Amino acid sequence: MAKRLTTIIRREQIAEAALALVADQGVGALTARNVARVVGVTAPALYKHFPGGKADILASVLDLLDDVKTEGIRQALEEPGPALTKLRRCYDLHISVVERYRALPNLVLSDALWSDETHLRDRLLANHQRHQSEVAGIIRQGQAAGEIRADIDADQIFVQFLGQFLTIAILYSRRGDMIDPKTQAEANWKMFAQGVAP
Numbered sequence: 418m419a420k421r422l423t424t425i426i427r428r429e430q431i432a433e434a435a436l437a438l439v440a441d442q443g444v445g446a447l448t449a450r451n452v453a454r455v456v457g458v459t460a461p462a463l464y465k466h467f468p469g470g471k472a473d474i475l476a477s478v479l480d481l482l483d484d485v486k487t488e489g490i491r492q493a494l495e496e497p498g499p500a501l502t503k504l505r506r507c508y509d510l511h512i513s514v515v516e517r518y519r520a521l522p523n524l525v526l527s528d529a530l531w532s533d534e535t536h537l538r539d540r541l542l543a544n545h546q547r548h549q550s551e552v553a554g555i556i557r558q559g560q561a562a563g564e565i566r567a568d569i570d571a572d573q574i575f576v577q578f579l580g581q582f583l584t585i586a587i588l589y590s591r592r593g594d595m596i597d598p599k600t601q602a603e604a605n606w607k608m609f610a611q612g613v614a615p
Contacts, residue, residue, distance in 0.1 A: 430456060431467065432481040433518075435474050440520035440590075444527045447471060472534050478524055479537060483544045485514050490551045500559025501610060507552060508582060512602045515586040522583070522590040549575055566615045574613055581605040 453463040467473035489510030559565035
């Protein structure tokens with residue numbers, strides 16, 4: 418029997434429960450009642466802290482994603498050394514997120530986010546633009562230092578950078594055995610680093 422909630426449910430706990438549910442049963446299974454069951458609380462207790470139900474749960478997933486990406490970029494900016502070292506730090510963090518939250522692409526690319534909850538879509542886009550600006554800034558520093566080719570716009574290189582882990586994330590999200598994320602991540606990084614070398 419589900420327990421009553423006596424303390425505030427951490428948003429990260431709810432996000433992780435939602436992602437686990439989607440990984441096991443698909444996006445269609447993402448309901449407040451199902452998430453409450455996974456967390457082990459009553460549905461009314463979950464609704465007390467997440468009155469928007471599914472929309473609030475999706476918001477908690479976006480919070481988790483934004484926190485992880487922001488922290489990864491912060492670490493990359495503090496990393497000593499050349500721009501590619503900083504980008505690699507950011508890349509490795511994204512790969513670890515892909516491995517930990519296999520269902521993340523299913524939610525981030527779902528109609529539930531892009532069509533049903535447009536305010537969350539707008540928030541996701543704003544966060545993406547902020548992160549793109551920060552990572553493209555690292556790329557521009559590398560271009561200015563002669564470490565990264567300057568004949569391609571930094572924002573276009575960013576899109577290529579993004580593709581290096583998004584393809585892994587999408588394949589891995591469908592079935593965990595379709596791809597070995599670590600092995601493919603190494604191959605993708607090698608191709609990316611060679612492609613952007615001056």
